[in-house]
Amino acid sequence: xxxxxxxxxxxxxxxxxxxxxxxxxxxxxxxxxxxxxxxxxxxxxxxxxxxxxxxxxxxxxxxxxxxxxxxxxxxxxxxxxxxxxxxxxxxxxxxxxxxxxxxxxxxxxxxxxxxxxxxxxxxxxxxxxxxxxxxxxxxxxxxxxxxxxxxxxxxxxxxxxxxxxxxxxxxxxxxxxxxxxxxxxxxxxxxxxxxxxxxxxxxxxxxxxxxxxxxxxxxxxxxxxxxxxxxxxxxxxxxxxxxxxxxxxxxxxxxxxxxxxxxxxxxxxxxxxxxxxxxxxxxxxxxxxxxxxxxxxxxxxxxxxxxxxxxxxxxxxxxxxxxxxxxxxxxxxxxxxxxxxxxxxxxxxxxxxxxxxxxxxxxxxxxxxxxxxxxxxxxxxxxxxxxxxxxxxxxxxxxxxxxxxxxxxxxxxxxxxxxxxxxxxxxxxxxxxxxxxxxxxxxxxxxxxxxxxxxxxxxxxxxxxxxxxxxxxxxxxxxxxxxxxxxxxxxxxxxxxxxxxxxxxxxxxxxxxxxxxxxx
Numbered sequence: 001x002x003x004x005x006x007x008x009x010x011x012x013x014x015x016x017x018x019x020x021x022x023x024x025x026x027x028x029x030x031x032x033x034x035x036x037x038x039x040x041x042x043x044x045x046x047x048x049x050x051x052x053x054x055x056x057x058x059x060x061x062x063x064x065x066x067x068x069x070x071x072x073x074x075x076x077x078x079x080x081x082x083x084x085x086x087x088x089x090x091x092x093x094x095x096x097x098x099x100x101x102x103x104x105x106x107x108x109x110x111x112x113x114x115x116x117x118x119x120x121x122x123x124x125x126x127x128x129x130x131x132x133x134x135x136x137x138x139x140x141x142x143x144x145x146x147x148x149x150x151x152x153x154x155x156x157x158x159x160x161x162x163x164x165x166x167x168x169x170x171x172x173x174x175x176x177x178x179x180x181x182x183x184x185x186x187x188x189x190x191x192x193x194x195x196x197x198x199x200x201x202x203x204x205x206x207x208x209x210x211x212x213x214x215x216x217x218x219x220x221x222x223x224x225x226x227x228x229x230x231x232x233x234x235x236x237x238x239x240x241x242x243x244x245x246x247x248x249x250x251x252x253x254x255x256x257x258x259x260x261x262x263x264x265x266x267x268x269x270x271x272x273x274x275x276x277x278x279x280x281x282x283x284x285x286x287x288x289x290x291x292x293x294x295x296x297x298x299x300x301x302x303x304x305x306x307x308x309x310x311x312x313x314x315x316x317x318x319x320x321x322x323x324x325x326x327x328x329x330x331x332x333x334x335x336x337x338x339x340x341x342x343x344x345x346x347x348x349x350x351x352x353x354x355x356x357x358x359x360x361x362x363x364x365x366x367x368x369x370x371x372x373x374x375x376x377x378x379x380x381x382x383x384x385x386x387x388x389x390x391x392x393x394x395x396x397x398x399x400x401x402x403x404x405x406x407x408x409x410x411x412x413x414x415x416x417x418x419x420x421x422x423x424x425x426x427x428x429x430x431x432x433x434x435x436x437x438x439x440x441x442x443x444x445x446x447x448x449x450x451x452x453x454x455x456x457x458x459x460x461x462x463x464x465x466x467x468x469x470x471x472x473x474x475x476x477x478x479x480x481x482x483x484x485x486x487x488x489x490x491x492x493x494x495x496x497x498x499x500x501x502x503x504x505x506x507x508x509x510x511x512x513x514x515x516x517x518x519x520x
Contacts, residue, residue, distance in 0.1 A: 009128035013119050013135055020139035021112045023396060027149035028104035030402035034409050034433065035100045036510070038469075040151040044099055047071035051079070051091055057241050061252035066193035066238040067153050074106055075099050103151040110159040111148035115139050117162040118340040121169050122347050125309060129354065129377070133384055134340075134347025140388035143286030143332060144339045145395040153195045154336035160191035161201045162340045165316065172208040172312055181205070181227030189234025191337075196253070197323060198337065202231055203315040211308045260327035265481065266473030267331055274330035278321060281332050285394075287339065290387040291346050298349030317341040346387065354380040404509030407501040408432040411465070411513045414499060416440060423462045426450065430467035430511055451491045452484055461518055464495070468512035495519050 035041065046058045050072050058065050075091070078099060082088040115138045123131030138144055147155050167184035170177075184205045191198035209224045236242060242249045269277050283289050302310040317338035324334040358376040412432035415425070425434060425443045428450045434443035444461065446454045449470055458464055466488075474484035495516040502512050 006123070006128040009119075009123070009132040012132055013116065016132070016135050016139050017112055017115055020115050020145075021108065023392075023399065024108045024111055024145060024148040025105070027146075027399045027402060028101055028108065030149070030399075031406050031408075031510075032101075032403075033095075033097050034406060034412075035097060036406060036408060036430075037150050037152075038430065040100065040103075043068050043071050043151050043153075044096075044103060047075055048091070048096075048099065051076055057245055059245075059248065061242070061245075061249045062256055063153050064193040064196060064235070064239040065241065066190055067151075067156055069238065070106070070156075071099075071103050071151065074102055078102055100151065104149050107151060107155050108149050111144065111155045114144075114155070114159045114162050114340060117159070117166050118343055118347075121162070121166050121340075122344050124166075124173055125169050125313070125344075126348055127351055129380065130344075130347045130351035132347070133350040133380060134343045136384050137291055137343035137346040137388060138340050140391045140395075141287055141291070141339045141343065142391045142395050142398075143282070143336055145391075146398060147333050147336045152333065154333040156194045157191055157198050158337040158340055160187050160194055161198055161316065161337045163187040164191060164201050165204045165341075168204040168208040168312075171205070172212055172309075174212065176209070176212060176223065178223050178226070181209075181223045182230055184208075185227040185230030186234045189231045190238060192231070193235045193238040196256075197320060197334065200319040200323060201316050201337075202228065203319055204312060207312050207315055211312060260329040262328065264329040264331075265484070267329055269328050269330055272328050273326055274328060275321075275325035277330045278325050278332075278335055282335070282338075282342070286332055286335070287342055288387070288391050290390065292342070294347075294349030294353070294383065294387060295342050295345040296349070297352060298345040298347065301352040302345070302348055313341055313344055350380050350383055350387075353383065401505055401509050404503070404505070404507065407503055407508055407510035407513045408467075409510075410508065411499070411501045411515065412437060414501075415465075415515065419463070424460065425463045425465065426458050426461035427465040428467055428470045430469035431465040431513060434465075449484075452487050458518070463498070464516045464518055466491075466514050466516070472512075492516075 031037070035044070042060065042063065046060055047068050050056055050058070050068070056069075058068050060068075079088075079091040079094060082094045082098075083090065088094050115135045118138045119131040119135040121131070122134040144155070144158070164184050164187035167180045167187060170180045171184065188198070188201045188205065191201050205227055206224070209227075210219060283292060299310060299314070302313070320338055321335060324330070354376040357379055361375060408431060412434060415432065415434060416438055419425075419441060421440045423441055425441050426446050427434065427443060428446060429448045433445070434441055435445065444457070446457055450458060450464075451466065451471070471488045474481040475488050478485035492514075495518050497514060498517050499515045500512065501508070501510075501514075503509050
């Protein structure tokens with residue numbers, strides 16, 4: 001019976017993977033033809049710079065470099081294909097948005113694979129039904145979906161972390177083979193080489209070994225030692241300049257620590273810690289209370305039935321939550337890697353409830369009518385749909401908004417067609433990259449929050465473009481940021497608003513873009 005159930009679950013998994021892939025792939029067109037995500041250029045431009053200069057030192061260590069090198073390899077392949085089958089003579093002739101689209105597609109593939117890995121963990125640790133339910137919860141998670149089509153590091157962290165835990169799962173269920181220790185360590189090292197906070201993924205490997213170790217063999221043997229040694233080796237091999245450019249690496253680590261301790265405007269907790277913000281986000285948006293309820297049931301059931309399994313599955317997501325929550329600065333993407341494990345507890349909860357129902361149906365199992373045998377599975381499916389429906393609808397709606405024509409592209413076209421040539425235009429971040437698309441105007445990028453920090457440079461311009469993604473965090477919170485809010489309000493009042501592009505979320509998306517004529 002278990003083999004038949006497993007076969008059916010695997011077939012249904014294919015359907016879940018196809019649906020999850022489709023909704024994520026649809027999101028890669030956001031902002032087209034502009035690369036509008038604030039974090040993507042860190043990886044894309046660094047990877048392209050490596051290919052163009054041959055310098056493998058990223059000179060940027062706020063992120064580790066595995067994802068940058070993966071992007072560089074992908075872009076090299078795109079360049080070769082373009083040079084072979086198009087008029088492109090070199091990588092410089094390939095439209096930059098092409099690299100963004102393919103880089104995003106790579107994230108979609110890794111994210112979809114994470115769903116399959118989650119199924120494998122749940123199936124091996126509990127039951128194929130628990131694995132399939134877990135896959136559904138990952139596939140539908142708003143937090144996971146919305147980080148699955150951007151060239152950022154968090155979805156890859158979830159992928160590598162889940163792979164490492166899958167190898168640790170095989171050790172835990174009674175297959176303590178050396179190759180699983182090696183692979184668990186390798187994938188943990190690659191997770192850390194995607195994002196530093198993933199160092200906590202070593203915990204499941206250690207627990208899998210300790211919880212299953214035979215006292216006669218001792219708690220420590222050569223397999224766990226080798227598995228743990230592989231972690232820093234894999235990290236250094238994929239982030240080699242952590243050693244080769246150690247000063248820059250350590251400076252970046254210190255800068256990130258300071259950034260998270262001191263706060264980030266618009267992404268700060270009310271106090272010195274952000275546990276509440278992360279928990280609230282998971283409950284309201286990122287995962288949803290309807291999905292957290294079966295997760296609570298699954299955790300409670302597993303604690304009663306087998307506390308070792310509960311500890312094993314809980315270790316990494318709990319440690320990650322506690323680590324990132326200790327800082328004042330918070331970003332929801334920091335806990336993307338917890339989603340597969342939340343989903344595992346949700347899937348276990350669904351499986352427990354279906355088993356509870358099955359045991360209470362009248363009659364012997366083999367003699368029950370077909371409807372009675374199917375009832376637990378129908379109930380499980382209904383519970384999954386009820387739990388994830390809101391997340392899927394919200395994700396689809398957000399992707400639709402993200403892929404609308406962007407205000408920045410519309411603004412760029414208007415400026416090109418309506419402002420006289422040769423004028424000087426300054427722009428803050430999150431605004432149209434005029435200088436990259438036309439030489440008709442003398443455009444100058446002045447960075448983030450230029451109104452606060454670069455009024456002298458602004459004074460040299462004829463026009464200034466600002467974005468709500470910069471100034472709204474201050475203007476909408478004048479109590480928290482009185483000086484910043486006052487500076488922007490003074491700038492708005494002192495200069496002439498020429499044009500404003502406001503998203504209506506029906507035909508136009510993106511931030512509100514304003515074009516000001518500077519008054520002397």
